Amino acid sequence: MKAIIIGAGLGGLLSAAKLSQVGYQVEVFERLPITGGRFTNLNYRGFQLSSGALHTLPHGPTGPLTQFLKEVNADVQIIRSDQPTIRIPLEKSNPNYRKGFKDIFFNKFFTPLSNKDRLKIALLIVSTRKNRPEGSNLKTWIRNQFNDEWLLRLADSFCGWSLNLKSDSVPLEEFFEMIENMYRFGGPGVPIGGCKGVIDALETVIVANGGRIYNKTEVSKILVENGRAAGIIAGDRAYEANLIISNLGHVATAFLCSEALLDKTYSSYLKMLEILKPSAGIKICLAADEPLIRHSGILLTPYAKRVNGINEVTHVDPNLAPPGKHLTMSHQHIAPENLKNLRVEIELGLEDLKEIFPGKKYEVLLIQSYHDGWPVNRVASGMDPGNETPIPELYVVGDGAKGKGGIEVEGVALGVAATMKKILG
Amino acid sequence: MKINDNCVGCGQCVSFCNQGAIEVKGKAKVTAACIGCEICFLYCPVKAIEVSV
Numbered sequence: 001m002k003a004i005i006i007g008a009g010l011g012g013l014l015s016a017a018k019l020s021q022v023g024y025q026v027e028v029f030e031r032l033p034i035t036g037g038r039f040t041n042l043n044y045r046g047f048q049l050s051s052g053a054l055h056t057l058p059h060g061p062t063g064p065l066t067q068f069l070k071e072v073n074a075d076v077q078i079i080r081s082d083q084p085t086i087r088i089p090l091e092k093s094n095p096n097y098r099k100g101f102k103d104i105f106f107n108k109f110f111t112p113l114s115n116k117d118r119l120k121i122a123l124l125i126v127s128t129r130k131n132r133p134e135g136s137n138l139k140t141w142i143r144n145q146f147n148d149e150w151l152l153r154l155a156d157s158f159c160g161w162s163l164n165l166k167s168d169s170v171p172l173e174e175f176f177e178m179i180e181n182m183y184r185f186g187g188p189g190v191p192i193g194g195c196k197g198v199i200d201a202l203e204t205v206i207v208a209n210g211g212r213i214y215n216k217t218e219v220s221k222i223l224v225e226n227g228r229a230a231g232i233i234a235g236d237r238a239y240e241a242n243l244i245i246s247n248l249g250h251v252a253t254a255f256l257c258s259e260a261l262l263d264k265t266y267s268s269y270l271k272m273l274e275i276l277k278p279s280a281g282i283k284i285c286l287a288a289d290e291p292l293i294r295h296s297g298i299l300l301t302p303y304a305k306r307v308n309g310i311n312e313v314t315h316v317d318p319n320l321a322p323p324g325k326h327l328t329m330s331h332q333h334i335a336p337e338n339l340k341n342l343r344v345e346i347e348l349g350l351e352d353l354k355e356i357f358p359g360k361k362y363e364v365l366l367i368q369s370y371h372d373g374w375p376v377n378r379v380a381s382g383m384d385p386g387n388e389t390p391i392p393e394l395y396v397v398g399d400g401a402k403g404k405g406g407i408e409v410e411g412v413a414l415g416v417a418a419t420m421k422k423i424l425g
Numbered sequence: 426m427k428i429n430d431n432c433v434g435c436g437q438c439v440s441f442c443n444q445g446a447i448e449v450k451g452k453a454k455v456t457a458a459c460i461g462c463e464i465c466f467l468y469c470p471v472k473a474i475e476v477s478v
Binding site for chain 2: 366
């Protein structure tokens with residue numbers, strides 16, 4: 001049996017590793033000279049910046065991605081990060097960090113609340129696990145339960161960091177599935193070697209299993225015969241296959257199928273694709289001699305104007321920066337209505353960092369923005385249409401086809417695992 | 426080297442440019458230090474870099 005994988009991003013390589021492990025003859029086609037997509041390292045002035053993800057696995061060494069990596073014998077070490085902290089103003093009434101701040105642990109997020117609301121939180125933590133709230137979005141739900149701005153700010157910061165969404169765009173079902181996953185799988189971790197540590201390990205597995213990866217080879221068409229996926233065209237050659245896995249998201253995959261999807265039996269699928277929207281964000285990479293955060297966990301910043309959270313991965317792997325330096329990366333979600341003012345969004349992010357780290361010395365290494373054709377997520381979290389396509393033997397994986405409640409790359413791994421289950425039984 | 430509207434500002438080109446000839450802030454900008462080696466063209470994920478023929 002022969003499988004062709006289009007795109008050597010994380011979803012593509014996970015699929016290739018699994019299929020080659022169970023005996024498929026696997027060929028991976030990648031347009032760029034590098035593998036890893038938005039989950040690899042970019043070496044810049046001795047710092048291992050990243051092509052997308054912030055060198056973090058949201059559920060660390062016990063999450064779905066690590067489980068999958070173990071299953072395919074990929075040799076990479078994932079280290080659990082320190083507990084996340086939240087930066088809050090000294091006085092709860094202050095709308096920002098200018099008059100001083102303190103950090104609290106994430107699992108003590110309720111401490112700024114009134115006694116009555118703390119009790120309510122304690123009850124909800126128990127009751128929502130039994131009876132999951134549904135049918136609304138997170139912001140509306142919080143507003144109905146509490147009259148407290150703190151929880152809304154925290155929700156936006158947390159959802160911006162983990163789902164790249166504002167809380168009013170997060171379906172309750174998705175949010176509570178994600179919370180359940182946090183109980184199930186635990187908190188974040190950092191791979192040794194950064195994102196590329198994972199990618200290198202997967203490539204080693206694929207090659208050892210007899211699979212092949214072709215870089216600088218763009219797929220121009222997916223061949224469909226008798227209604228089933230039958231191969232691809234890359235360069236000026238056709239390649240046959242029994243199975244095709246696309247790591248490009250549903251929309252770009254449909255484009256490659258071209259006239260094969262014109263039949264009216266596919267019109268509802270094509271109509272569904274029209275509503276899929278990628279999500280946008282900005283990452284600002286900082287270099288510092290002294291650590292800015294001082295722990296390996298995430299720092300959430302709910303009182304910043306735009307920045308949702310920041311991490312400092314050099315506490316886990318010092319080799320991600322030159323000797324004696326730290327690499328600190330911030331993430332901010334860009335709301336769809338603000339994308340047209342990208343430069344303004346960047347300036348607001350830079351102002352935030354000055355407020356979050358007053359008096360600290362750091363250098364802005366690189367400002368990276370992601371939207372449209374190279375987004376944070378090809379489909380906003382909680383909205384993606386799953387891994388199947390209307391064409392048998394053609395599947396979609398990656399951040400445009402995640403598993404339910406899966407944060408970032410954990411969602412990619414859950415989506416690949418679900419796809420493999422469908423294919424391999 | 427011309428940057429077209431496909432550019433999202435991901436900075437991938439900046440990291441592969443050996444001349445330090447690309448700046449990015451929302452969108453990439455080629456500076457006078459560019460020697461026209463065209464390496465950035467290969468690494469752009471969105472085909473935003475056009476090389477003059």
